[in-house]
Amino acid sequence: MSVPTKKAASKPARKLPLKERYALLTRDLDWEPGYVDREQLFPHTRYEGIKIHDWDGWQDPFRLTVDAYYKYQVEKDKRLYAVLDGFAQSQGHLSLSDASYLNAIKLFIQGVTPLEYAAHRHFAYLARHLEGPAPRFAALCQSVDELRHCQTQIHTISNYNKYYGGFHSWSKMHDRVWYLSVPKSLFDDAMTAGPFEFLISISFSFEYLLTNLLFVPFMSGASFNGDMPTMSFGFSAQSDESRHMTLGLEAIKFLLEQDEGNVPIIQDWIDKWFWRAYRMSALVAGMMDYMLPKPVMSWREAFELYFEEQMLGGLFPDLEYYGIQPPRHVNDAIAEKDHLSHQVYKILHNFSFAAAFTTKTPDEAHMAWLAEQYPDSFDQVYRPVWEKHRKIEADGGRVFFQGLPQLCQVCQVPMAFTEPGNSAQISFRRSTFRDETFHTCSDGCQWIFEREPEKYVQAWLPVHQIYRGNCGGPTVPDVLAWYGIQEGDNGEYTGSPDQLAWAAWHSDGDDKAV
C-alpha cells in the first residue's frame, strides 16, 4: 500500500472549476472494469447497430449534483403540496369551469400518469445499461424525476377521485381498457426496444419533439379551466421537463456525432417514433378541441405552432447538418390537421359507453368556436354530424355505436381516420405476414408494421381480446366490469352522476349542497 504524502495540506486551498468538479462528482466515479468483461457488464449496447467510439464525448447538458437536486426538489414539492392541501380544504373543485372538464383529467390519469411511471422504470434501465457514466447519471436523475411526476399526479388527482367518477381504477384501466392500449402499446414498444431506440423514442421524440402537443395541452387546459392543482403540477414539473428535453437533444446529437453509420438508423427511429407518438397525440387532439369547457387553443393551431413552426421550421434545419431529414409521413400529419380531432372525438363519442369518461355533443357556442378554428372542415364535414346527434338527443335519444371497432395493428386507434386529402374515404392498409393479414390505419402505421412485423403481430389488441373471451365475458357489462368501470363512469355526460352532483352542489339554497 502506498502512502500518499500530505503535501496538499500546505498549499492554499483553491476552488475547483465547476465543470471539473462536476465531472469528478459524476463521470469520474466510473472505472474501466478489470476483472469482468466490458461486454458482460453492458450486454445490451451492441445489438442495435449503434456505434459509440467515445462515451466521454457526451456533454453534460446540465450540472446538478445530488445535494443541489434534493434541495431544489424539496422546495418545489413543498409549494406544490401546499396548493393541493389548500385546494382540497376549500373544496376548490367546485370552482372548476364545469365538471365535464374533468373528463380531460380522467384521460390524463388513465393515459399519461402510467407513462410517467413507465418512463421512471425504463430510465432506470438506461441508468443501468448505457455504457457511459455521464448519460447513466442523467438517466438516473430522469428516472427519479419521472417517479416524482407519477406520484405528484396521483396526489393531485386524488382529491377529484373522492368526488367524481372515472379516476378510481386508473392503473388497472391502463392495463385493460381499449383506448388506453394506444398509450400503453406505445411505451411498451419503446421499452421493449434496445436502449438507444428507447433514448430516441422517449427522450427525443416524446420529450422533445412532441411534448408541447402531448403533455403541455393538459396543463394549459387546467389553467384555463380553474384546475389549480394540475396547473401547479405542470409548473412544478417544468424545470424537470426542461432538463429532460435538454437530455433528449444532447442524446440525439451525441449519437449522430459518434459514427456516420448511426445516421440512417436514427433517421429510421425518428420516422417511426414521430408517427407513433403523433398517432397517440390524436387522443390529445380530441381532448383539446372537445373536452375543455374553456378551450385553450385548437389542435390545429397547436400543431402549427409547436410542430410545424418550432420543430419543422426550427429543429430540423439544425439536424440537417447531421444528415437528418424531417420525419417520413410528416406530410400526412400536416394534411389531416383539420380533421384529426373531430374524427377522434367522434370515436370517443360513439364508444364512450365503454370508456371511463363521458362525452357529449358540442353545443352551439362550442360549434361556433370549432367552425372558427376549422374554417376549411368543420361546417363542411363535422357540423352536420353533430347536428344529427343533437336532433336525436333533443328527442331523448343518444347514439352509441353498437359493436366493436377494428383497431390498427400498430397505433391501436380504431380504424376511423380518413385518407389524406379525402375526408370521405376511410384509410385502410393491408399487409401480409406469415400468411396472415394485418390492418393498419395509415401509410405511417403500415410502414412501421412492415419494418418490424414480428414485433407488431404480438400486440395485445383489446378488440381481438374481447372476441377471444379474455376480457371478463361475452357481454358489454362483463367487459366493463373487467375494465373496472363503475356505474356512471361511462356514456353520456348529461345526466351522469358527475353532472348531477355538480348541478346539486351549485344549486343555491339546496340543503344537500351545504
Added chain:
Amino acid sequence: MQYELRYRVLEPRRQTYQNVIDRLGDQPASRYLEATLDVEPTENFHYRPTWAQDRELYDERFSALRLTDPYSYTDPRQYYYTPYVTQRAALHDEFGKTLGYLEARDLLAKLPEAWHTVLTSVVVPLRHYESGAQLVSVSGARFAYGTSLEQCCTFAAFDRIGNAQMLSRAGIAAGGGTAEALKEAKRQWLDGEHLQPLRRLTEEIMVVEDWAEGLLAVDLVDSLVYPLLYQHLDETALLGGAGAYSLVAQHLATWYADQRKWLDALLTCWASDPERGEDNRTALTRIAATWADRARDAVASLTEAIDQALPQAASTTVLGDLADAHATAWTKITGGAA
C-alpha cells in the same frame, strides 16, 4: 379560546382509489399508499423485450426472490418521492455544513498523518464502490417486481451517488481543495493491492443477473464496511485526535441506519412469505454462501491496511466480530438453513 370556522363539507363518493379500497377498505389512505400500491402494470403487455425475449416487461422471474403479493412488502420509512427527497435534502444539508466547517479550517487536510492515510487510501476510494453499488441498485429500480420494492431500490440507487459525492467532496477537502486526493484514490482503487479484492468483488457483483442477488451481495459488503468505517472508526477517531474524520463519518452512518430499515424489512418479508418463503430462504442461503465469505475477505484486506496505519483501531478484530454477528443474524432470518 378557539374560534369556530364553518366550512363547506361535501360527502365524498369514495375515500381513496379503488385498488387501495380493495386492499384496505374504503377509508382515507396515506399518500405513500396511494402513490405506491398497484402502480406497476401487471398484465397485457404488448411485445416481448428485445433484450430479454423470454420475459415480460415487468416480470417476477427477474429474481429468484419473490413475493406471493408484491405489496405484502411496504417500505417501513413510507418513502415516496417527496418524503424521500425531504429526508435526503436534510442529510446533505447537514453534510454540507460539516464540510464547510472542516474546509474553513482545513481540518481534513490537517488530519494526523495516519488518519489522513486511512481517509485518502481506504475511505475516499470507496466512492467507486458506491458507484458500483449504484449500478447494482438501479438494476432493482428497473427489474424488481412491484412498486413498493422497486421504489426503495430507486432511492437506494440515488443514495449511492449521493454517498459517492459525499466521499468525493471529503476527498477534495482532504486534498486541500484540489482533485489530487481523488486522483490518488482512483489510482488506489485501480491498483492498490488492499483494494483489489473489493474492486474485484464489486465488478463481479455488477454482472450478477439476478438483481436481488446483486443487491444482497452489496448489502453483505455494506454490513461490514459501514459499521466498521463509519461507526467503529468514528469512535476510534474521537479518542485518537481525529475528530474531523468523525464529523464526516457520522453522515454515512446516518444513511446506513436508514438503508438498514427497508432492507431488513425486505429480508424478513421474503423469508416469511406464506407461499414463497421456503424457496426464498433457500435462495437467501445460497446467496449468503456465495457472497458472505468473499465480502468478509474483501473487507479484511481493507482492515489490514487500516491496522497498518492505525493499529489502535484493531479493525481486523472488529471485522471478525461484525462478520460473526452478521452471520448469526442472517441465519435467524433464513431459519437456520445458512
